[in-house]
Amino acid sequence: MAEKKRYAFVIDPARCIDCRACLVACRAEWNTPPGQTRIWVHSDGPRGTFPNLTQTYVPAQCHHCADPWCVEACPTGATFKREEDGLVLIDEEACIGCGLCVNACPYQARFRNVQTGKADKCSACFHRLAAGEQPACVATCIGGARMFGDLNDPESTVSKAIAGRAVYRPITDEVNTQPMTLYLTPPDASAVQVNPTRRDPVPAETFWHTIGLPVVKLAIAATFAGQAAAFIIQLLKGENEYEDA
Amino acid sequence: MSHEKLTLEEREALRQQTLVKHYTANILTHWFNAFSWLLLLPTGFAILLGKAYPFVPQAWNDLVRNVFGGLAPLIKWHAIWGQIWLFVLVFNVLFGFRKYFIPFAATRMWMDKDDWRWLMIRPLQMFGLMKDKPLPPQDAYNGGQKLYSYLVLIGTFFIGVTGMIMTYSELIPTSLQWLIQWSMPIHFIAVGGVFAGVIIHVYMGAIMPEERQAFFSMFSGKVNGLYAYLHHRKWYERKMAEQAAWEDHYQRQLTAAEAAGGESPAAPEPAPTGGDR
Numbered sequence: 001m002a003e004k005k006r007y008a009f010v011i012d013p014a015r016c017i018d019c020r021a022c023l024v025a026c027r028a029e030w031n032t033p034p035g036q037t038r039i040w041v042h043s044d045g046p047r048g049t050f051p052n053l054t055q056t057y058v059p060a061q062c063h064h065c066a067d068p069w070c071v072e073a074c075p076t077g078a079t080f081k082r083e084e085d086g087l088v089l090i091d092e093e094a095c096i097g098c099g100l101c102v103n104a105c106p107y108q109a110r111f112r113n114v115q116t117g118k119a120d121k122c123s124a125c126f127h128r129l130a131a132g133e134q135p136a137c138v139a140t141c142i143g144g145a146r147m148f149g150d151l152n153d154p155e156s157t158v159s160k161a162i163a164g165r166a167v168y169r170p171i172t173d174e175v176n177t178q179p180m181t182l183y184l185t186p187p188d189a190s191a192v193q194v195n196p197t198r199r200d201p202v203p204a205e206t207f208w209h210t211i212g213l214p215v216v217k218l219a220i221a222a223t224f225a226g227q228a229a230a231f232i233i234q235l236l237k238g239e240n241e242y243e244d245a
Numbered sequence: 246m247s248h249e250k251l252t253l254e255e256r257e258a259l260r261q262q263t264l265v266k267h268y269t270a271n272i273l274t275h276w277f278n279a280f281s282w283l284l285l286l287p288t289g290f291a292i293l294l295g296k297a298y299p300f301v302p303q304a305w306n307d308l309v310r311n312v313f314g315g316l317a318p319l320i321k322w323h324a325i326w327g328q329i330w331l332f333v334l335v336f337n338v339l340f341g342f343r344k345y346f347i348p349f350a351a352t353r354m355w356m357d358k359d360d361w362r363w364l365m366i367r368p369l370q371m372f373g374l375m376k377d378k379p380l381p382p383q384d385a386y387n388g389g390q391k392l393y394s395y396l397v398l399i400g401t402f403f404i405g406v407t408g409m410i411m412t413y414s415e416l417i418p419t420s421l422q423w424l425i426q427w428s429m430p431i432h433f434i435a436v437g438g439v440f441a442g443v444i445i446h447v448y449m450g451a452i453m454p455e456e457r458q459a460f461f462s463m464f465s466g467k468v469n470g471l472y473a474y475l476h477h478r479k480w481y482e483r484k485m486a487e488q489a490a491w492e493d494h495y496q497r498q499l500t501a502a503e504a505a506g507g508e509s510p511a512a513p514e515p516a517p518t519g520g521d522r
């Protein structure tokens with residue numbers, strides 16, 4: 001049996017010039033509404049003192065984490081991790097746009113699409129992958145800052161790009177979702193928005209887990225046990241066909 | 246059940262009586278509701294992912310989702326049947342409001358002291374306690390049934406509203422997303438609450454021998470006088486009074502018509518309580 005794929009993005013910030021062709025390509029591919037985007041190019045602005053100024057641009061998108069909190073938060077499985085390649089995808093027909101996954105993602109890589117009312121995010125252009133093409137943002141990146149491929153394939157672009165290089169995974173001590181985006185030339189994580197931030201669950205989700213589930217389980221278990229006991233008593237006592245009306 | 250001892254003759258006389266407990270419209274609504282619950286409950290539980298919300302085994306999720314061809318078709322089917330269920334219930338309440346709902350609400354729903362006392366004694370009797378304690382007389386529905394009816398009415402309201410919010414969630418702006426978020430646990434709790442009540446309802450209505458008449462009345466609409474007298478004394482006595490009043494009225498009309506040499510009188514209007522009495 002063929003080994004499963006392990007898709008990953010490899011980003012080289014040193015190659016990004018903030019042309020934003022990737023954002024245009026993504027929007028053209030997915031027709032995302034104005035004001036919303038599936039991918040980003042973050043920047044912390046110029047650093048240093050004139051004339052010695054530098055600026056780093058850090059492309060980002062959904063990291064298709066190996067341990068995705070968004071998938072855990074989804075009550076129905078409308079957002080799921082595809083087994084064969086690890087992509088985190090959304091079944092739009094099943095999604096009701098509750099936004100629990102949006103809140104759960106520590107990278108703020110998800111949003112609720114204002115046109116569809118569904119959760120939305122980078123899907124690594126899975127349809128293009130199926131046709132043997134690269135994701136739109138990767139295919140259009142003229143500087144080669146965005147790369148995508150199978151880490152299990154030593155001949156893939158991504159495997160070659162990280163070979164012998166120090167890579168940076170955007171994780172913290174508190175949040176490690178095993179993101180499948182690897183950054184070459186680690187960015188100044190304190191200044192750019194690639195590091196994760198844990199957010200508290202929304203009140204309804206907390207209520208559901210802490211009160212809703214236990215109360216319903218207890219109520220059903222109690223009534224079932226009560227009626228089962230009554231039925232056992234009935235079996236032991238038998239029926240009185242003349243007494244009962 | 247009342248512990249008052251009746252003579253054998255009285256029991257036999259009562260047995261010969263037949264009282265209408267449920268009208269056809271109510272019987273049909275009841276069974277449509279039961280059928281819908283049978284369809285919606287297992288599919289609804291299968292929508293909720295067992296891993297994130299451990300309520301049903303993951304195997305149940307997989308089985309039902311496979312039967313329906315995936316999560317999206319399952320949700321769609323659940324939503325469609327849910328709306329049919331809601332439409333039929335709302336339709337029945339709206340069109341039957343005057344003749345069914347109002348009489349039901351006026352004469353059958355409200356708890357009184359006897360109902361609360363019944364609730365304190367009857368559950369214990371089911372487990373062999375307080376066997377000699379007489380049960381207070383009950384109306385058309387006993388305290389437990391009344392309490393359950395509140396649960397069903399409130400539960401159905403919340404299930405319907407939250408179900409519609411989730412079904413048409415794409416119409417809700419993101420600024421009101423909390424509506425969808427709260428709809429999910431409220432839908433779940435309302436279903437769970439009614440289901441917990443259903444367990445008692447099914448046992449007491451269909452399995453317990455003393456309530457056999459009640460079970461069959463949900464098909465025929467009728468119970469015999471002995472059952473009505475022993476289990477629903479207040480209702481039995483009211484029905485007898487209503488029937489006597491109706492017969493008296495009819496007889497007087499008949500007598501008047503005969504005295505005038507005219508034809509037989511038209512049947513008088515039904516007793517004012519009407520509906521599912």
